[in-house]
Amino acid sequence: MSYDLIVVGSGPGGYVAAIRASQLGMKVGVVERSELGGICLNWGCIPTKALLKSAQVFEYIQHAADYGVTVGNSKAEIGEMVKRSRGVAEGMSKGIQFLFKKNKIDHIEGFGKLKNGTTVEVTAADGKKTDVTAKNVILALGARSRELPNLKQDGKKIIGYREAMVLDKQPKKMVVVGSGAIGVEFAYFYNAIGTEVTVVEYLPSIVPVEDEEVSKQLGRSFKKSGIKIMTESSVEKVDTSGTGCKVTVKTKKGEEVLECDIVLSAVGIQANVEGCGLEDVGVIVDGGRVKVDEFYATNIPHVFAIGDCIAGPALAHVASAEGIICVEKIAGKNPEPLDYGNIPGCTYCSPEVASVGYTEAKAIEAGYDIKVGKFPFSASGKASAAGAKDGFVKLIFDAKYGELLGGHMIGANVTEMIAEIVAIRKLETTGHEIIKTVHPHPTMSEAIMEAAAAAYDEVIHL
Secondary structure, rough: OOEEEEEEEOOOHHHHHHHHHHHHHOEEEEOOOOOOOOOHHOOHHHHHHHHHHHHHHHHHHHHHHHHHOOOOOOOOOHHHHHHHHHHHHHHHHHHHHHHHHHHHOOOOOEEEEEOOOOOOEOOOOOOOEEEEEEEEEOOOHHHHHOOOOEEEEOOOOOOOHHHHOOOOOOOOEEEEOOOOOOHHEEEHHHHOOEEEEEEEOOOOOOOOOOOHHHHHHHHHHHHHOOEEEEEEOOEEEOOOOOOOOOEEEEOOOOEEEEOOOOEEEOOOEEEEEOOHHHHOOOOOOEEEEEEEOOOOOOOOOOOEEEHHHEEEOOOOOHHHHHHHHHHHHHHHOOOOOOOOOHOOOOOOOOEEEEEEOOOOOHHHHHHOOOOOOOOHHHHHHHHHHHHOOOEEEEEEEOOOOEEEEEEEEEOOHHHHHHHHHHHHHHHEHHHHHOOOOOOOOOOHHHHHHHHHHHHHHOOOOO
C-alpha cells in the first residue's frame, strides 16, 4: 500500500498531524499498535481528568454542609471511579475512529518500524509483517513512564501512572515519588478519596518547574488537606518482600523508613525510540530523543518526528501544534516555527496550577528589570461565592516595555484561564492594555486584570 504520508503513532501529535494532512489533500495512513488516541487519550490526560472529577465530587459532598446542603453518608468507590474513567477514554477513542473515517485516514494496525526514509514495516498482532510506503513519514512515537534503577516497577507494589489509573483496591497508604504534574495529580486524587499519601521530591520544592510562590502555595494547600511532603529527599530502596512496601528515604536529617501498600513512581518519562528501526536507518537520536530541525525534519530525507519522542515539553498540546506545523511544511505551506517560550503548562490537582512564560526567578536571571503584580483569590467575589479562596494570579512584566513575561496561577479553574495569558503574550499586549481590557464580574478571570493593575499600582480591590 502506498501513501502520501504515513504517521507512526496515533497520540495527540500523530492523529492531529494525520487529520491536518488529509485536510491538505494527502492520502494518509496511521500505524498504531494499540488504541487510537495514544497514551494521552487512553491512559493519560483524559481518563486522569475523569478520576480527578470523581475525587472532586466526593470532596464537594464532604463539604456540602458549608454550602447549606445536608447529605447522607458517602463513600468513595474506586472500582466505580475507574469504570467511569475507562468509559470516558473509550468514548474519546471512538471519537478518533469517527474522525479517521470522516477524513478518509487508514488505520494500519500493528507496530511500525522504519525500514528506510519512505518505508515502514508493520508487524500485526499475529506476527504478520507488511511493508507500507509513503512519500513522507512522521514518527509520533510517544513516551512511557521512566524507571529509576533503584525503583523498578513490578506493576503490583511499585507502579507507574498506567497501573495507578486502574487499581481495583484502594490503598490505605501510598508513597508518590516525584512531584511533577503526574505525581501531584495522583497524590491529590488518592488523598481526596481517603488514602494516606506521602510525596517524596528530590528538589527543594514540589512542582519544581513552577514559580516559587506557586510551589509554596500548593505545598501549603496539600499539607492542609493531609498530604505529607518530603522535599530534598530521595528514595534509596524499596523492600517489597513483606505484605506491603518498606521505603527507605534519604533526607537531609538522615534515613527514614516509610511503610505503605503501594509506591507510585512518577519521576518523568522516557521516549519510545527503541526497536523502531531508527538506528538501522541512521536517524540521529540525541539524549534519548530524536533530533529534528525547527520544522521537525530528521537528518534522513522524508523522515520527520514530533511529540514526546523529540526534545521539548512533553505535553499533548505541544505535540498537536508540532504535528500541524510539520504537515503544513511538508505540504509546501509557510508555517511559522513554534514559540516554545509561550507554551502553557497545567496541573489538575486541587487547587489547580497553570503557568506560561518566565517565572520571577528566570526573568531576573535573564536580566529583565521587572514589575510583578499579584492578586489573591481571597479578594475575589466569585472565589468567595464558590468557597474557593485559596490561590492567586501572578503576572510578571518587563518594566521597560510593558511586555508580559510570564503568568502564574494557582486556584480553582485556573487551567481554563491561562489561555488568555498565552493569547496576550502572542499578541504582545502590554500591561496597561490588559488593565483597560474590561473583564466580566464576578468571575475568577478578572483576577488577571487586577493582577496587571497591581503591577502598576492601580489595583482597585486590594
